[in-house]
Amino acid sequence: MSSSTVVTNIAALVTNDPSLGDGSPLGLIQDAAVVIDGDRVAWTGESSKAPATDKRIDAAGRAVLPGFVDSHSHLVFAGDRTQEFNARMSGRSYTAGGIRTTVAATRAASDGELEANLTHYLAEALRQGTTTFETKSGYGLTVEDESRALRIAARHTDEVTYLGAHIVPPDHAHDPAAYVALVTGEMLDACVPHARWIDVFCEKGAFDGDQARAILTAGQAKGLHPRIHANQLSYGPGVQLAVELDAASADHCTHLTDADVDALANSRTVATLLPGAEFSTRAEWPDARRLLDAGATVALSTDCNPGSSFTSSVPFCIALAVRDMRMTPDEAVWSATAGGAVALRRTDIGRLTPGAYADLILLDAPSHVHLAYRPGVPLVSGVWRRGQRML
Numbered sequence: 001m002s003s004s005t006v007v008t009n010i011a012a013l014v015t016n017d018p019s020l021g022d023g024s025p026l027g028l029i030q031d032a033a034v035v036i037d038g039d040r041v042a043w044t045g046e047s048s049k050a051p052a053t054d055k056r057i058d059a060a061g062r063a064v065l066p067g068f069v070d071s072h073s074h075l076v077f078a079g080d081r082t083q084e085f086n087a088r089m090s091g092r093s094y095t096a097g098g099i100r101t102t103v104a105a106t107r108a109a110s111d112g113e114l115e116a117n118l119t120h121y122l123a124e125a126l127r128q129g130t131t132t133f134e135t136k137s138g139y140g141l142t143v144e145d146e147s148r149a150l151r152i153a154a155r156h157t158d159e160v161t162y163l164g165a166h167i168v169p170p171d172h173a174h175d176p177a178a179y180v181a182l183v184t185g186e187m188l189d190a191c192v193p194h195a196r197w198i199d200v201f202c203e204k205g206a207f208d209g210d211q212a213r214a215i216l217t218a219g220q221a222k223g224l225h226p227r228i229h230a231n232q233l234s235y236g237p238g239v240q241l242a243v244e245l246d247a248a249s250a251d252h253c254t255h256l257t258d259a260d261v262d263a264l265a266n267s268r269t270v271a272t273l274l275p276g277a278e279f280s281t282r283a284e285w286p287d288a289r290r291l292l293d294a295g296a297t298v299a300l301s302t303d304c305n306p307g308s309s310f311t312s313s314v315p316f317c318i319a320l321a322v323r324d325m326r327m328t329p330d331e332a333v334w335s336a337t338a339g340g341a342v343a344l345r346r347t348d349i350g351r352l353t354p355g356a357y358a359d360l361i362l363l364d365a366p367s368h369v370h371l372a373y374r375p376g377v378p379l380v381s382g383v384w385r386r387g388q389r390m391l
């Protein structure tokens, strides 16, 4: 039998249900309570009206919001790239070439080392409020190494993405077409059982629009759903391709034409912005305001990986998005919770409404706005995942 718990005396409860509370997209209820029953939310509303439950927790005037949905990370890897980061901070620019360093370290690592690394970064993310995460392969780039990365990832999340098309590995540099054939053939077959999504890095120096289309449609034919690394380092066809294929998400979206923004605004494809990457590559920020004003759905995620964005912290990304990408605190919090859920085409996470998973964060602050207002401060003081208290 499941037991029920009420968290009462919440100064501000973010539900992400606009029919509740203040009627904003965050559906903010003041002086609120939330009832958890088993792994689900059973009730939300004003504290004074909360039903009787087995257990009661006093939030003591702090804020509660849905757990973060980090819909873009690369956590199956070995080694790090401290030297590359150091070189960048002394003026060198980011190129995708550094991916090769991580591919070599990942291929050389044992399954146990990869899994220990993954669980280390997951624990780190959980402490910062992430209750759902997507993660990818992409540092193996052989049939064996890609499928083992996905097998390991699938032990920890349902949101697993096959990214055999991260770069053309050095062993195939002489014949990229043969690598695309491998990615859409034998490697795809080995990876399909472990993945829900297929991704491609569509960029100069990685895969062009035609290659990306061939890779994503091959995945779709085997039942995987597309998402794309698009328009990160330069303008290109990635966003248009994402929309054409009804991809759940176009990720990065740093270099967008007006036509790209229009295409996103008139589609179901989410623009997932990854400010950790611009922070740690000293690149220009994606223009979240332009996307939001056009009516596009925006998600915010970490892109956690050892090359371009070595942060597992969604709160850090929220602070960057507010300060440097012209998002309001409300928009950034929505994008890191409900937005991530839309980017994963999920309705059971990213919101605190009856029937949704009881994934929630208690902040050591009276409002979700403090996530941006108090950057770098570890405000996450409680985490429930699927109704279980994790922190």
Ligand code: NIG
Pocket: 074, 096, 098, 099, 102, 201, 229, 232, 277, 303, 305, 306, 307, 308, 309
């Ligand atoms: O999303 N852009 C492609 N992939 C990663 C970076 C990977 C790396 O540098 O190791 C990204 O930023």
Ligand code: FE
Pocket: 072, 073, 074, 229, 303
């Ligand atoms: Fe990425």
